[in-house]
Amino acid sequence: MKTLTLSIALCASACAAVAQDIDGPTDRRLVTSEELKEIIAETPFECSNYADDSDTCEVLTVLEVDGDKIGGAGKALYSEGFPGTITGEGVLDGNRICMAPENVTFTFDSPDPEMNKMAESQLMAMLESLGTLCTSYYELEAGGYVSVTTMQDGTPIPDGEEAVRFFDEEKALRVVPEEVDI
Numbered sequence: 784m785k786t787l788t789l790s791i792a793l794c795a796s797a798c799a800a801v802a803q804d805i806d807g808p809t810d811r812r813l814v815t816s817e818e819l820k821e822i823i824a825e826t827p828f829e830c831s832n833y834a835d836d837s838d839t840c841e842v843l844t845v846l847e848v849d850g851d852k853i854g855g856a857g858k859a860l861y862s863e864g865f866p867g868t869i870t871g872e873g874v875l876d877g878n879r880i881c882m883a884p885e886n887v888t889f890t891f892d893s894p895d896p897e898m899n900k901m902a903e904s905q906l907m908a909m910l911e912s913l914g915t916l917c918t919s920y921y922e923l924e925a926g927g928y929v930s931v932t933t934m935q936d937g938t939p940i941p942d943g944e945e946a947v948r949f950f951d952e953e954k955a956l957r958v959v960p961e962e963v964d965i
Contacts, residue, residue, distance in 0.1 A: 810923060810924045810925070811921035811922060811923050811924065811929060812921060812922045812924075813878055813919060813920075813921055814878065814919070814920040814921060814922055814928065815878050816851075816875045816877065816878050816879075819853075819875075819878075819880075819920060820848050822920075822949050823846045823847070823848050823853070823949070824848060825949075825951065826949035826950055826951045827845055827846050827847065827949075827951070828843060828844070828845055828846075828949065828950040828951070828952065828953055828954065829843070829844040829845075829846055829855070829857075829947050829948075829949055830842075830843055830947060830948045830949070830950055830954050831843075831844070831930075831945050831946070831947050832945060832946055832947075833927075833946070833947075833948045833954070834957065837955075837957060838954060838955065839954060839955045839956060839957040840954050840955075840956055840957070841859060841956070841957060841959050841960075842857050842858070842859045842956075842959070843857065843858050843859075843953065843954055843956055844856065844857035844858075845857075845953075851874055851875040852872055852873070852874055852875075853872070853873050853874070853875065853880050854870075854871065854872040854873075855870070855871060855872075856868060856869070856870045857869045857870075858956060859956060859959050860956045860957065860958045860959065861891070861893075861958070861959055862958070863893070864958055865891065865892055865893035865894070866891075866892045866956075867889065867890065867891045867892070867902075868889070868890045868891075868892075869887065869888070869889050869890075870887070870888050870890075871886050871887035871888070872886045873886065873917075873918075876917060878919055879917040879918060879919040880917065880918045880919075881915050881916070881917040881918075881935060882915065882916055882917075882918075883914075883915045884907070884910045884911045884913075884914065884915070887907075887910060889902070889903045889906045889907060890903065891903055913934055913940060914934060914935060915934070915935040916932055916933070916934060916935070916940070917932070917933055917934075917935055918930050918931065918932045919931050920947070927946060927947065927948045928946070928947045928948065928949070929944055929945065929946055929947065930944070930945055930947050931943060931944050932944075
């Protein structure tokens with residue numbers, strides 16, 4: 784699921800996992816909430832599925848920290864290159880960011896306003912069916928991070944893990960592959 788990381792990412796581009804309940808591989812380490820705040824302060828651009836060869840992201844989320852609140856706006860290019868944006872605000876819950884559906888909005892900007900409304904409605908319905916989502920980040924020994932998004936109770940969601948990197952500057956977007964569920 785494309786997130787803001789946050790994510791959620793930006794569900795992230797936003798969103799999250801029950802960190803203390805996940806027995807992940809030994810090649811990754813849970814990022815604490817304090818570490819995450821530092822990462823975002825220094826490198827606020829979360830890039831999902833970064834491609835070194837093109838210096839591009841599938842989703843680029845700009846994150847902000849305000850106390851225990853983390854907000855973000857994630858951008859992506861969907862079929863035929865039309866842009867979509869997800870915005871949201873979550874709260875730190877231990878070492879994860881949790882975001883309720885009522886704090887998330889989707890916007891699509893294709894040439895067809897009816898298609899935009901339909902896509903926005905479908906994504907909101909899917910998000911509402913899952914309820915509050917939570918995202919945890921793990922630092923990889925090989926470099927970079929993985930975001931893990933689950934339902935609030937820790938139940939995994941489809942496509943809930945993705946590679947992310949943080950940058951101090953905006954990166955270009957590339958079209959999200961159609962076979963990826965969002």
